[in-house]
Amino acid sequence: MVVWLYLHFPSLQLDTLFKDSDIPLAIVHNKNHQIVQLNTISAQSGIQLGMGLGTAAALCRDLQIHPYNESTENKALIQIAEWLYLTTADIHLLKPNGLLLKVSSMLTLYENLTTYWQAIQSHLAHFSVNYYYATGYSPNAAKLLAQAGVNQITEDKQLINRALAKIPLTKTELPLKTITSLKRVGVQYINDLLKLSLAEIAKRFDIELVTYIGKLSGQLKHPVDFFHPAEQFNYELELMYEIDLVDKLIKPLQKIFSLLEHFLLVRNKQTSEVNITLFLRDLAKQQIKISSAQGEYKAEKWLELTKLTFESITINAPVISIRVAAANLFAFEIDKQDMFVGAKGEITPKALIAKLQAKLGEEQVTGIQLFDDHRPERASQYCRPFTQTDITTDIDRFRPSILLTTPTPLTGKLDIRHGPERIVSGWWDNENIIRDYFIARNNSGQWLWIYRTPQNQWFVHGLFC
Amino acid sequence: MQNLIELLEHKNLVWHGYNHKTKPDAISSGYAELDEKLCGGFAKSSVIELISETAIGELRLLIPSINQTEGLVVFIAPPGRVNGQTLRKNNFDINKVIIVQTNNTQESLWAAEQCLQSGCCHSVCMWISSELAIHQIKRLKLACKKGDSRQFVIRRKKAESITLPFDLSLSIEPDFLGLNIKINKFVGGHLTKHFNLDMSHLWPNLAIQTNRQNIIQFPTTKVS
Structure with missing residues (x-):
């Protein structure tokens, strides 16, 4: 028979919250305003699970309250499942706070149940969450035991059955109506239920109870779908x-x-x-x-x-x-x-x-890329660092080392030393330029790269630094 | 005794007044004249100040010493867009050139320090306009040592009254054939008066061949 391990996280939302550990904390249910989760400090001040919000607040005035949020727990559960997936293969999510692990298939890898459990335990330690655990020969049995806080890891069928026997029917998922009618005939614990023969039960109760007992004892198959983690x-x-x-x-x-x-x-x-x-x-x-x-x-x-x-x-x-x-x-x-x-x-x-x-921003740190273009501002452009430049043609033109981002109008007297070099280009992409470039030196000894437009306007475009 | 002096010389702790010895960690600047004055060139890991107007040849002075490298060359806060064509023409490996634009001096200094100490940069050229403090230069020096890299600080004028702990400080002014250089500070070396550096062999387009005033043309004589 297949062995199942159930992990029950009783205070998942509280445990996964980022918090300081020395504050009394409690999670309160939205509808009935009962305390559903609490940490050790608030427990020390006398607060108990199921208490009303008013009583809790009266017991501890510093109590921090968070509303219960099922989707938060679901997310946290998936995170834990993804984490556990590294050590165990078959995981079934029981939202919002339970994980069912199929143990039998992993025992070839981990040799025996003890080593397997040690691996799971040490892996779970990263999350620092509280959990109850139990093994069982059916998903429902393991779940019932874990939720009851039995915390027992064993393959011994008798041990499991003995623990299971003591669990009252009120803890099960059976509808309240069935539980009450069972109670009336003196059946209060799982033990009492399992003693009865299935045929007798089928005669007197509905089929759901029969299926439940069958699934609990492992006689009927309990299909579960397994979790597949995202690779992200x-x-x-x-x-x-x-x-x-x-x-x-x-x-x-x-x-x-x-x-x-x-x-x-x-x-x-x-x-x-x-x-x-x-x-x-x-x-x-x-x-x-x-x-x-x-x-x-x-x-x-x-x-x-x-x-x-x-x-x-x-x-x-x-x-x-x-x-x-x-x-x-x-x-x-x-x-x-x-x-x-x-x-x-x-x-x-x-x-x-x-x-x-x-620190500086992505556009502030760049490399240089060369392009086959006659327009000087197009020929050399900034790009992401380490973008390979595949231009192999030699650059034979004499160009300044620094180009001004926008050409500035020329002021002051200059002595033109070389030029003109006419660049007429870009009529095909609407950025056409017609410029006559000169190399000039001004009175303070600066070497400038200047150009003249057809309208006879003069601009400084580069610096021979 | 002989060994001790050799050891001290090797560690650059003995200064000879009588001759210019080549410093062990100097790398040629590409200009023979400058190398001679700087005892072999720019030191490998050092912080060098260059006081210069823009566009008179300050970068051209450095190009031969920063393009002969295997590490990255970083330009921080250049006065315009660095032109890849020029770098390519001067045998730079374009893929190893990084341009960093910054919003203020603090960012520039931070970027320079990171680059210098990373160990993957050969030279960092930084343009700075504001005042600098002693501790900022000292930090750059430490970073240079750590990453075995060289820092050039290019600025228009000395903005502070104190002397900063640069390893080398040069003032340059334009000249017809190249630059007129003055060594303001040179740790472990001579201070010289102004000297002219001829750069026309590398930049023929940016040199003006004039008749020098201190050269008198040899008179031509007619032989009858």
């Missing part, structure tokens, strides 16, 4: 408090980046781009792109680039949640270095460019 890193972190200072965002980002690092490391991948989305209160979300041409996986490197980028960014409203997505994953490449010369500095050219671009 996408993590969303909800903040316990609103952050309006950019510097303060670094700490939660550090947490995400360390997860990213592990995500990339186990896949032997790097990423060249990280998109940070800041969800703002009352305003539209803000997107920040951080790129590194070389590709990087280390959390500290991404954090460094992020810090540089943040220096030039202002946020218009407090941040309530952060999402980090990594695009462009590619295989890890080793940067080859000369064995004898050795590594001189710390970083490679591409990493240097990434650093400069992160």
